[in-house]
Amino acid sequence: xxxxxxxxxxxxxxxxxxxxxxxxxxxxxxxxxxxxxxxxxxxxxxxxxxxxxxxxxxxxxxxxxxxxxxxxxxxxxxxxxxxxxxxxxxxxxxxxxxxxxxxxxxxxxxxxxxxx
Amino acid sequence: xxxxxxxxxxxxxxxxxxxxxxxxxxxxxxxxxxxxxxxxxxxxxxxxxxxxxxxxxxxxxxxxxxxxxxxxxxxxxxxxxxxxxxxxxxxxxxxxxxxxxxxxxxxxxxx
Numbered sequence: 206x207x208x209x210x211x212x213x214x215x216x217x218x219x220x221x222x223x224x225x226x227x228x229x230x231x232x233x234x235x236x237x238x239x240x241x242x243x244x245x246x247x248x249x250x251x252x253x254x255x256x257x258x259x260x261x262x263x264x265x266x267x268x269x270x271x272x273x274x275x276x277x278x279x280x281x282x283x284x285x286x287x288x289x290x291x292x293x294x295x296x297x298x299x300x301x302x303x304x305x306x307x308x309x310x311x312x313x314x315x316x317x318x319x320x321x
Numbered sequence: 322x323x324x325x326x327x328x329x330x331x332x333x334x335x336x337x338x339x340x341x342x343x344x345x346x347x348x349x350x351x352x353x354x355x356x357x358x359x360x361x362x363x364x365x366x367x368x369x370x371x372x373x374x375x376x377x378x379x380x381x382x383x384x385x386x387x388x389x390x391x392x393x394x395x396x397x398x399x400x401x402x403x404x405x406x407x408x409x410x411x412x413x414x415x416x417x418x419x420x421x422x423x424x425x426x427x428x429x430x431x432x
Contacts, residue, residue, distance in 0.1 A: 238419050248365070248408070250419040263419055295364050309367030310353055310420060 208232045211296050211313040218320055224283040226316050228275075228296030236261075237279040239271065240311065241292040248295065254279055265313040286320045293317050323342045323348045323413050325423035333429045334399060342394040342426045344409030353394050355420060356385050357408040365408055368394075 208231035218224050228237060233314040249264030252271040260271050268290060270282045283290055297310040325346045334340055346354065353372055357365035369378045371387040378385050382403065384395045394407055406427045410420035 236418065236430040240419075245424065247424040248410075248420075250421075253419050255418065261418070264421075309357070309370050311367065312357075312364035312366050315362075 209296060209298055209311055209313045210289070211294075211316050213316060214314065215317045218286050218318070220287060220320055221285050224286050224318065226281045226294055226296075226318070228279045228281070228313060230279075230298045232298060232300070232311075233276060234300045234311075235276075237273065238297040238299070239269075239279070239281045240297065240312075241265065241290075242293045242295060242315075243292050251281065251294075266302040283318075286318075288320050291318060291320045325409055325411055325413055325421055327407075327409050327423035327426050329426060330424070330428040333431065334396075336400060336430055336432050338396050339395070339397045339399070341396070342407055342409075342428070344392040344394070344423060345390060346392070346409075348411045348413045348421075350414035352412040352414045354387055355410040355412070356383075356392070356394055357410065359406045359408055359425070364413040368407075373420075391428070396428070397425050399428075401430045401432050404428055404430045 212227045212228045238253040240248045242248045249265045251265055251269050252263055254260045254273040274279045296313040296317045299310045324347045328343045332352050353370050355370050356368040359365045369385040374389045376387050386393045406425040408425045410422040412420050
């Protein structure tokens with residue numbers, strides 16, 4: 206998938222425990238994003254990064270934090286997992302905007318997280 | 322607030338039966354409108370980006386068009402392998418980066 210890897214692919218965790226999901230890219234793209242996908246809601250933006258140590262909140266950021274210490278890695282942490290955070294999490298990458306070109310965000314294969 | 326509404330939610334067609342999927346949007350200033358395809362258990366796969374009203378893009382049996390309020394994904398003579406969920410998303414100027422997605426259209430092409 207164009208050099209983007211998410212880990213783990215599946216995880217089951219208990220309520221109240223911290224969880225970290227990893228996104229790794231080999232494309233040297235500047236922009237990285239975390240989305241969650243739930244039935245009836247579509248994909249929603251959690252956090253994004255526009256460079257090393259530069260991050261910002263998306264639509265549904267409560268209960269999540271992110272870090273980007275290297276260009277290639279973007280980590281998503283659930284500080285204290287809750288059942289409402291059971292979801293499929295997708296990472297996406299994007300190079301610098303090329304207005305007029307047929308570019309798009311590239312998505313990873315996803316992490317299915319279940320909080321019990 | 323940016324909004325994207327896709328219709329229909331689900332569509333079942335016979336192989337070779339052409340149709341269109343609709344994506345209506347409201348956005349403060351459209352930077353780009355994106356179409357993706359998603360297969361079960363996989364991440365979205367990029368298809369097209371459209372930037373301005375009147376623009377069209379084609380890829381195999383798919384053609385995407387854009388007006389100031391909506392986009393259409395036309396599927397001509399579809400095959401069973403075109404079965405997937407098709408997602409529409411918008412990117413706006415200013416504000417948070419990232420895409421605002423619709424809920425998708427689940428397309429089934431029967432042989």
